[in-house]
Amino acid sequence: METNPEKFAEHGYLVVQSALSESDLAPLIAVVSEVVNTRATALSKEGVISDTYEEMSFECRWHAVLKACGRENEVFGWHTLVFSEALFNLITHPKVLDILESLIGSDIRFNGDFWVRPKLPNEKLTTLPWHQDSAYMPGTENDTHLTVWLPLVDVKLENGPLQFLPGSHKSGLQTYHRVPGEAFAVPVLSPTSSDTDIDTLEMKKGDLLVFNNLVFHRSLVNHSDSIRWSTDFRFSRTGTSLNGLWHEAIACPARERESRQCPTSWQMWRAQWEASPHKDRFL
Numbered sequence: 001m002e003t004n005p006e007k008f009a010e011h012g013y014l015v016v017q018s019a020l021s022e023s024d025l026a027p028l029i030a031v032v033s034e035v036v037n038t039r040a041t042a043l044s045k046e047g048v049i050s051d052t053y054e055e056m057s058f059e060c061r062w063h064a065v066l067k068a069c070g071r072e073n074e075v076f077g078w079h080t081l082v083f084s085e086a087l088f089n090l091i092t093h094p095k096v097l098d099i100l101e102s103l104i105g106s107d108i109r110f111n112g113d114f115w116v117r118p119k120l121p122n123e124k125l126t127t128l129p130w131h132q133d134s135a136y137m138p139g140t141e142n143d144t145h146l147t148v149w150l151p152l153v154d155v156k157l158e159n160g161p162l163q164f165l166p167g168s169h170k171s172g173l174q175t176y177h178r179v180p181g182e183a184f185a186v187p188v189l190s191p192t193s194s195d196t197d198i199d200t201l202e203m204k205k206g207d208l209l210v211f212n213n214l215v216f217h218r219s220l221v222n223h224s225d226s227i228r229w230s231t232d233f234r235f236s237r238t239g240t241s242l243n244g245l246w247h248e249a250i251a252c253p254a255r256e257r258e259s260r261q262c263p264t265s266w267q268m269w270r271a272q273w274e275a276s277p278h279k280d281r282f283l
């Protein structure tokens with residue numbers, strides 16, 4: 001897979017088109033669909049909903065369930081719910097690791113942070129303001145930490161794309177503060193003075209976005225009537241301090257010099273998870 005390390009260094013992010021195939025993404029989508037099915041079935045058995053919306057598409061079903069039971073404020077990313085071999089296989093997929101290797105070399109650690117995000121229709125609480133990831137990962141600003149972000153459905157202007165400020169990582173971590181009405185800390189100074197600075201990323205399912213921990217980005221409102229599902233996970237070079245981040249206990253080597261294989265197996269990672277305090281900490 002051809003990448004463009006120069007463009008990545010210049011912009012702080014890179015989209016690799018058609019990096020993954022339908023069949024690479026299908027196992028994780030099956031896990032998400034199964035979670036939806038299990039939760040819908042349980043709600044139906046409890047008498048909370050009268051229909052499990054089984055016939056609905058991947059994009060629409062979970063929203064229909066949430067609407068039916070009045071829980072449209074359940075806006076959180078999914079973590080424990082999607083912990084699975086399928087997720088592990090995607091995080092450590094050779095195509096993903098090849099792209100990362102072209103950007104940061106072959107000693108790559110998955111740093112334990114992963115999410116599947118149901119970005120709900122017309123829900124501001126599933127947006128994120130302009131931010132740099134290091135603003136929410138204390139002590140990481142002096143190292144490179146990469147987020148891999150994968151849409152599980154096509155992302156267009158209307159269903160809540162990500163926006164980036166190319167090159168904004170070069171000024172380092174800015175100062176943040178809490179503002180009433182914002183769920184997340186926001187930069188004290190606006191990172192952009194003009195809309196022309198902004199790059200809006202429409203992406204196809206199968207495209208891969210990778211960005212660093214200092215580039216400014218935000219996530220817009222989903223104005224469509226279906227969920228904009230995505231997954232993201234984070235990496236750093238082996239040996240980089242994770243500074244006690246909450247997911248440190250489930251970090252693991254993903255690629256080592258001269259090895260094309262992931263040195264951690266699903267069984268090893270599952271054992272690490274079982275021994276960690278993560279279970280039940282998040283949805």
Ligand SMILES: O=C(O)CCC(=O)C(=O)O
Binds near residue numbers: 119128
């Ligand atoms: O998935 C999204 O909508 C936002 C993701 C994001 O901003 C991040 O992972 O830092």
